[in-house]
Amino acid sequence: MNIDLSRRSFLKLAGAGVAATTLGSMGFGEAEAQELALIRPFKLATLTEIRNTCPYCSVACGIIMYSKGDVRKEQAELIHVEGDVDHPTNRGTLCPKGAALKDFVRSETRLSQPMIRRPGADKMEPISWDDALDRIARAMKDDRDENLVQFNEAGVPVNRWTTAGFLAASATTNETAWATFKAVKGMGIAGFDNQARV
Numbered sequence: 001m002n003i004d005l006s007r008r009s010f011l012k013l014a015g016a017g018v019a020a021t022t023l024g025s026m027g028f029g030e031a032e033a034q035e036l037a038l039i040r041p042f043k044l045a046t047l048t049e050i051r052n053t054c055p056y057c058s059v060a061c062g063i064i065m066y067s068k069g070d071v072r073k074e075q076a077e078l079i080h081v082e083g084d085v086d087h088p089t090n091r092g093t094l095c096p097k098g099a100a101l102k103d104f105v106r107s108e109t110r111l112s113q114p115m116i117r118r119p120g121a122d123k124m125e126p127i128s129w130d131d132a133l134d135r136i137a138r139a140m141k142d143d144r145d146e147n148l149v150q151f152n153e154a155g156v157p158v159n160r161w162t163t164a165g166f167l168a169a170s171a172t173t174n175e176t177a178w179a180t181f182k183a184v185k186g187m188g189i190a191g192f193d194n195q196a197r198v
Protein backbone atom coordinates (compact mmCIF):
# COMPACT_ATOMS: atom_id res chain seq x y z
CA MET A 1 0.00 0.00 0.00
CA ASN A 2 1.39 3.41 -0.93
CA ILE A 3 0.96 6.19 1.61
CA ASP A 4 1.37 9.79 0.47
CA LEU A 5 3.24 11.08 3.50
CA SER A 6 4.87 14.50 3.35
CA ARG A 7 7.91 15.23 5.48
CA ARG A 8 5.76 17.42 7.75
CA SER A 9 3.14 14.70 8.19
CA PHE A 10 5.90 12.22 8.94
CA LEU A 11 7.42 14.47 11.59
CA LYS A 12 3.98 15.02 13.14
CA LEU A 13 3.41 11.29 13.37
CA ALA A 14 6.93 10.70 14.66
CA GLY A 15 6.31 13.41 17.26
CA ALA A 16 3.12 11.70 18.34
CA GLY A 17 5.01 8.41 18.75
CA VAL A 18 7.72 10.00 20.88
CA ALA A 19 5.10 11.78 23.00
CA ALA A 20 3.25 8.51 23.62
CA THR A 21 6.46 6.80 24.76
CA THR A 22 7.38 9.68 27.05
CA LEU A 23 3.93 9.90 28.59
CA GLY A 24 3.98 6.18 29.29
CA SER A 25 7.28 6.51 31.15
CA MET A 26 5.72 9.34 33.20
CA GLY A 27 3.08 7.06 34.60
CA PHE A 28 0.13 7.73 32.33
CA GLY A 29 -1.94 4.69 31.47
CA GLU A 30 -1.80 3.48 27.89
CA ALA A 31 -5.23 4.84 26.98
CA GLU A 32 -4.57 8.29 28.47
CA ALA A 33 -1.14 8.45 26.88
CA GLN A 34 -2.53 7.57 23.47
CA GLU A 35 -5.28 10.16 23.78
CA LEU A 36 -2.85 12.90 24.74
CA ALA A 37 -0.44 11.86 21.99
CA LEU A 38 -3.21 12.07 19.42
CA ILE A 39 -4.23 15.54 20.57
CA ARG A 40 -0.78 17.04 20.07
CA PRO A 41 -0.62 16.82 16.24
CA PHE A 42 -3.97 18.66 16.10
CA LYS A 43 -3.09 21.49 18.47
CA LEU A 44 -3.03 23.88 15.47
CA ALA A 45 -5.98 22.28 13.66
CA THR A 46 -8.34 25.25 14.15
CA LEU A 47 -5.83 27.70 12.71
CA THR A 48 -5.34 28.78 9.10
CA GLU A 49 -2.01 27.61 7.75
CA ILE A 50 -0.35 29.68 5.02
CA ARG A 51 2.97 29.00 3.31
CA ASN A 52 5.16 32.01 2.69
CA THR A 53 8.77 33.10 2.29
CA CYS A 54 10.86 34.78 4.97
CA PRO A 55 11.21 38.44 3.88
CA TYR A 56 14.62 39.14 5.38
CA CYS A 57 17.32 37.85 3.07
CA SER A 58 18.03 36.23 -0.27
CA VAL A 59 18.23 32.74 1.22
CA ALA A 60 14.41 32.93 0.99
CA CYS A 61 13.59 30.25 3.55
CA GLY A 62 10.12 28.71 3.45
CA ILE A 63 7.88 29.44 6.42
CA ILE A 64 4.44 28.40 7.60
CA MET A 65 2.29 31.05 9.23
CA TYR A 66 -0.55 30.05 11.56
CA SER A 67 -3.39 32.53 12.05
CA LYS A 68 -6.50 32.58 14.19
CA GLY A 69 -9.62 34.24 12.78
CA ASP A 70 -10.85 34.95 9.25
CA VAL A 71 -7.85 35.56 6.99
CA ARG A 72 -10.11 36.33 4.00
CA LYS A 73 -11.57 39.33 5.85
CA GLU A 74 -8.11 40.34 7.05
CA GLN A 75 -9.32 39.83 10.62
CA ALA A 76 -6.91 37.09 11.54
CA GLU A 77 -4.24 37.23 14.20
CA LEU A 78 -0.86 35.67 13.50
CA ILE A 79 -0.02 33.43 16.43
CA HIS A 80 2.82 31.19 15.25
CA VAL A 81 5.51 31.03 12.56
CA GLU A 82 7.76 28.04 11.91
CA GLY A 83 10.14 26.77 9.23
CA ASP A 84 8.60 24.70 6.45
CA VAL A 85 10.09 21.20 6.60
CA ASP A 86 8.92 20.53 3.03
CA HIS A 87 10.82 23.53 1.66
CA PRO A 88 13.96 22.52 -0.27
CA THR A 89 15.97 25.56 0.85
CA ASN A 90 15.73 25.41 4.64
CA ARG A 91 13.98 22.08 5.35
CA GLY A 92 12.26 23.43 8.44
CA THR A 93 15.15 25.41 9.87
CA LEU A 94 15.16 29.18 10.46
CA CYS A 95 17.94 31.50 11.56
CA PRO A 96 17.28 33.75 14.60
CA LYS A 97 15.83 36.52 12.42
CA GLY A 98 13.41 34.13 10.72
CA ALA A 99 12.54 32.49 14.02
CA ALA A 100 11.53 35.91 15.41
CA LEU A 101 9.22 36.74 12.48
CA LYS A 102 6.04 36.69 14.57
CA ASP A 103 7.35 39.56 16.70
CA PHE A 104 8.34 41.46 13.56
CA VAL A 105 4.85 41.06 12.05
CA ARG A 106 3.09 41.97 15.30
CA SER A 107 5.39 44.83 16.27
CA GLU A 108 3.48 48.01 17.15
CA THR A 109 6.05 50.07 15.27
CA ARG A 110 5.79 48.09 12.01
CA LEU A 111 4.68 50.22 9.07
CA SER A 112 1.46 48.71 7.73
CA GLN A 113 0.15 51.39 5.38
CA PRO A 114 1.58 53.90 2.89
CA MET A 115 2.72 57.23 4.30
CA ILE A 116 3.29 60.57 2.62
CA ARG A 117 5.11 63.75 3.59
CA ARG A 118 3.38 66.52 1.69
CA PRO A 119 5.30 69.57 0.41
CA GLY A 120 6.18 71.84 3.32
CA ALA A 121 5.04 69.34 5.96
CA ASP A 122 7.36 68.26 8.76
CA LYS A 123 5.73 64.90 9.40
CA MET A 124 4.39 61.88 7.56
CA GLU A 125 0.70 61.10 7.29
CA PRO A 126 -1.10 57.94 6.13
CA ILE A 127 -2.80 57.69 2.73
CA SER A 128 -4.76 54.87 1.10
CA TRP A 129 -3.10 52.27 -1.12
CA ASP A 130 -5.15 53.56 -4.11
CA ASP A 131 -3.92 57.11 -3.57
CA ALA A 132 -0.35 55.95 -3.08
CA LEU A 133 -0.32 53.82 -6.22
CA ASP A 134 -1.93 56.60 -8.28
CA ARG A 135 0.67 59.08 -7.08
CA ILE A 136 3.55 56.69 -7.77
CA ALA A 137 2.26 55.90 -11.27
CA ARG A 138 1.81 59.61 -12.05
CA ALA A 139 5.29 60.50 -10.79
CA MET A 140 6.87 57.63 -12.74
CA LYS A 141 5.10 58.52 -15.97
CA ASP A 142 6.02 62.21 -15.73
CA ASP A 143 9.64 61.47 -14.88
CA ARG A 144 10.02 58.91 -17.67
CA ASP A 145 8.44 61.22 -20.25
CA GLU A 146 10.88 63.92 -19.26
CA ASN A 147 14.09 61.93 -18.87
CA LEU A 148 14.05 58.79 -21.01
CA VAL A 149 17.20 58.55 -23.12
CA GLN A 150 16.05 56.96 -26.34
CA PHE A 151 19.30 57.07 -28.34
CA ASN A 152 22.98 57.23 -27.48
CA GLU A 153 25.44 59.61 -29.11
CA ALA A 154 25.91 57.24 -32.05
CA GLY A 155 22.16 57.24 -32.69
CA VAL A 156 21.68 53.67 -31.45
CA PRO A 157 18.34 53.09 -29.66
CA VAL A 158 19.03 52.46 -25.93
CA ASN A 159 15.82 53.51 -24.10
CA ARG A 160 17.53 54.17 -20.76
CA TRP A 161 15.60 55.64 -17.86
CA THR A 162 18.34 56.65 -15.45
CA THR A 163 16.50 59.12 -13.19
CA ALA A 164 14.42 56.45 -11.42
CA GLY A 165 15.42 53.34 -9.51
CA PHE A 166 13.53 50.26 -8.41
CA LEU A 167 14.00 48.18 -5.28
CA ALA A 168 12.43 44.72 -5.38
CA ALA A 169 11.85 42.25 -2.54
CA SER A 170 13.49 38.88 -2.00
CA ALA A 171 10.33 37.35 -0.53
CA THR A 172 8.82 36.42 -3.87
CA THR A 173 8.47 33.39 -6.05
CA ASN A 174 10.66 32.92 -9.13
CA GLU A 175 7.63 33.79 -11.26
CA THR A 176 7.02 37.07 -9.43
CA ALA A 177 10.71 37.94 -9.66
CA TRP A 178 10.67 37.21 -13.39
CA ALA A 179 7.58 39.40 -13.96
CA THR A 180 9.07 42.21 -11.84
CA PHE A 181 12.34 42.12 -13.80
CA LYS A 182 10.48 42.20 -17.13
CA ALA A 183 8.31 45.14 -16.04
CA VAL A 184 11.22 47.18 -14.67
CA LYS A 185 13.57 46.53 -17.58
CA GLY A 186 10.69 47.01 -20.04
CA MET A 187 10.36 50.57 -18.74
CA GLY A 188 14.10 51.09 -19.25
CA ILE A 189 15.04 51.48 -15.57
CA ALA A 190 18.78 50.91 -15.24
CA GLY A 191 19.06 51.12 -11.45
CA PHE A 192 17.42 47.92 -10.25
CA ASP A 193 18.38 46.16 -7.04
CA ASN A 194 16.99 43.85 -4.43
CA GLN A 195 16.23 44.48 -0.76
CA ALA A 196 18.20 41.35 0.14
CA ARG A 197 21.44 43.18 -0.67
CA VAL A 198 20.66 46.23 1.46
Ligand code: SF4
Residues within 6 Å of the ligand: 054, 055, 056, 057, 058, 059, 060, 061, 090, 093, 094, 095, 096, 097, 098, 099
Ligand atom coordinates in the same frame (compact mmCIF):
# COMPACT_ATOMS: atom_id res chain seq x y z
S1 SF4 B 1 15.26 32.57 8.05
FE1 SF4 B 1 17.21 33.67 8.13
S2 SF4 B 1 18.46 32.75 6.50
FE2 SF4 B 1 16.29 32.21 6.10
S3 SF4 B 1 15.55 33.84 4.68
FE3 SF4 B 1 15.02 34.44 6.78
S4 SF4 B 1 16.76 35.76 7.40
FE4 SF4 B 1 17.44 34.58 5.63
